[in-house]
Amino acid sequence: MNSNSGKNESGASSEYQENLNILRQIDFFSGLPLEATKVFAYLCSRESCKPGDVIFEQGDEDDRALFIISGQARLSQQTDNAETTIRHYREGDFIGRMTLLGQIRRLFSLTATSEVVCLVITREKFTKALEKFPDLVPKFIDVLVHNIYRWEKRFLKTRTGDCKDCMKIAGVSLV
Amino acid sequence: MGTKKTPVVQKSLFSWVLASNLKIQGFLVFIILITVFARVVPLEMQKRVVNEAINLRRVDLLLIYCGIYLVAVITQGLFKLIINYMQARIGQRALAEMRKELYHHILTLPLGFFRKTQPGLVVASLITELTTSGSFVGMAIAVPVTNILTLLAFAGYLFWLNPLLALISLSIYPLVLFLVPMLQRRANEQNKRRVDATRVLSGRIAESASGIHEIQGNGAFALENNKFDHLVDKLMNIRVVWTLYSEGIKLLNNFFTNLSPLLVFSLGGYLAMTGRLELGALVAFLSAQEKLYQPWKDLIEFYQVYQDASVSYGRTMEYFNLEPEHELAPSDRKPYDLEGSLEVSNLSFTVEGGIRLLNDISLSLKPGEQLGLVGFSGSGKSTLAQCIGQLYKYTGGQIQLGGKEVADLTKKDIINNVGFVSQSPFIFSGTIEENLLYGCMASSEGNGAKGDGTIPSLDDIIAVLQQTGIFIDVLRFGLNTILAQDRDQKLVETILRVRTNFQRRFGQELAEYVEFFDENRYLFFSSVIENLTFGTSNRQAYETEFIADNPEFVLLLERFQLSLPLLSLGIRLAEQTIDILGDLPPEEFFFEQSPILPDELDTYRQVVARTKKENLNRIGPKDRTRLLQLALRFTPGIHKMVALPEVLESLILNGRAMFREKILAEDPEAFTFYENSGYIFSQTILNNIFFGKMKSTNPRAQEKINQSIVHLLIEEDFLETIVEIGLQYQVGSKGDKLSGGQRQKLAIARMLLKAPRVMIMDEATSALDNKSQTRIQNLLETHWKGKSTLIAVAHRLDTIKNFDRIAVLKAGKIGEIGPYDELIARKGLLYELEFGKK
Structure with a gap:
């Protein structure tokens, strides 16, 4: 993995301005006042990976959220002796809202399956910036809650009949 | 307590005068005597010029008398300079001694004292409040002696000239002597209040400075400003009143002393008219009387300085008048070399207000055993660890280390046998090496046996750095050092050799992480x-x-x-x-x-x-x-x-x-242009090895680069040199250039280097990432088990699973104690801590 060179091909807009445009597409940041979004965009960095690079690993105390600018990555879960692919992430996906708000260990691994460029913000940077905009905390929580709620709603709707066991642990939105 | 000299806080202000160099003081008095004589001479000359030279029209006498006058004045000025110099010397030396002794005393005071004392207050006491006492000691002999002697000399001269006039002009002084102390008492009251207010104010400043993140984080500017402004205003009011009284004294003094020429004029004028007094004598009398004024004013000022000094001095010493809870070093024996056994029986610790932080705790450990202390916050686990480490003086029961009661041990015994790492360890400003050696230096010093092999070798240091996992940080500090131009040539040559090998071995592999200096390309990381x-x-x-x-x-x-x-x-x-x-x-x-x-x-x-x-x-x-x-x-x-x-x-x-x-x-x-064959002194060692700059700060990239660099440095036998350079890294004030994890690792390394018989760790790994935590846990379990007794307060239970015993504390008592598996199987308190309520 490697952060991008500072070179800008078009010569027109800076990496920061591109970051700003990207953040305004992500639900987590889109509702914020511009002055806060600017600071977040400024604090973001770029990382690029080659196919096969591990972006984060199960068990890591990784503290980053990432937005995939280009490329694809595979999410997997390792049990004692088997690895299960959960799903694929691609351009435009944003991962890690929870990691920004609290210290948790990764329960999954993410591996690049093609050249991947992503936008990254670390919890440290996010938290430090958030301290300067304390009014925004409820907004972030609200977005997170709705994300979890939508996730479970979708889960309940799309679950197939044969997954009786899944239902036993349903109710993540009730935590 | 031993039979030592009086503690500094119980010394009187005057003892410092006696303790100052009495030879110098004696010499001072001698000079003063000459000065006093030199002060009277001009007066006599004045009289003689008028009465003899002018009256008798003798030019030769005029010249002689003027000459003597001149010599007297010069001598007076010269000696005044010497007196001032010696006064300053005595005063400053006394001040320095006071500061040192008080500082030494303050460092030994019990921890509890510092919990309720703001650091700013200590600073104010040591820096500002003692200065007047210093000047007082400087003045204490010279000023009163000079001025009283001068006064007596002039008074005698006046009596010699005319007893009646003398009696009348001196009659004013007793009145002043009666009035001044009355005003001074009020000034002293204000001065006491001033000392207290200054103390509160300095405390507040120190508190804001250390809590600045909270203030800025919460935007509490207005709140803090209000508090501060209020205190400043209060201090201002006190100072105004205080100054008023002090100035009042001077004013009163001036007023009365100005009255006395009036008396002389009226009475002396009458006597001269009636021919009972020579005109020359009247002139001399008036001059002499005017000269009374200065020594008198000096005396009054001295009196004021004395009063102010004794107030500040008394107030300061009184505040610190506490005895250390434990003697510093044994006076009649060598410090103990204790065995690592621990026996705690019926221990209790009660603080003000009758709150029992620890209650009836009993446990025992054999040398080399490991004990984990766990419990919800507020259960007393840290307090127990601190009692064992003698940081708190327990109020009931016993703690025995190697068969000796902890309360009776001196600090030296504890320092030599116990290592303590707290959750937020204190790192001193200085280099990493100085911080690492802190514990060893402190315990070898004053033993009489300085440098008795207790200072660890570089190999020992490196081993500990590796064990605690701070090695890679130190290496990075070393690599990020910018060498001074005059650094020895061999080092530079080696780095250049490493550069060549780096390019050959890793140039390709790491090309994506490093932007190499290339004359024909634009460098985006420069x-x-x-x-x-x-x-x-x-x-x-x-x-x-x-x-x-x-x-x-x-x-x-x-x-x-x-x-x-x-x-x-x-x-x-x-x-x-x-x-x-x-x-x-x-x-x-x-x-x-x-x-x-x-x-x-x-x-x-x-x-x-x-x-x-x-x-x-x-x-x-x-x-x-x-x-x-x-x-x-x-x-x-x-x-x-x-x-x-x-x-x-x-x-x-x-x-x-x-x-x-x-x-x-x-x-x-x-200019020295970047060239692959030349060392670049404006760049770090790492950039010199790369002949370029690192592009990414991403931890994975860092790790990959670290691996390659370490590999290379080992091959070149250069690793130790870089680590040595890294050990000289300045950690900043309170270690603020280090991360929380680095500070903890450094503190643990510091303790391990000392290899104490008993190790106490109070949540000492809380800021470490998993890997580092596991590393230290393994180290303790494999390397130190059986060697040193370990008492570890733990927040996370997985770190103490393999300990010999775990004590679960609840509300100051031991709820249960035993090996991890046993306690979990019992499904009691530990089970609840680990898995939540059943």
């Missing part, structure tokens, strides 16, 4: 100025900080057609940065990716405001320089708010070639 000069300046005027101010250089930029493009780059950088960061507090953190430094934010805000509507050509010269400075700092790989225009990129590359040509032609010594 600044514009580095890109332009592509070298290190050997002339101050060409150094990065000054170059924007260097007219020659500015002219060059003009010639390279870089002036305007750089100026507009500067403007865009300033505008964008101010737009993003303008409203944030100037904290270092937010400015890591900014070309503007935190303390320049205001300046550039103003520059932006001024230049906003201006045409480029009409920007003032000062703003031009500032904007140019910003543009020259611009490093596209770090400062992402602006993109480097491609035109500028090629212009700078052209400029690079032209600049080099010009320098080589005109002043080849001025």
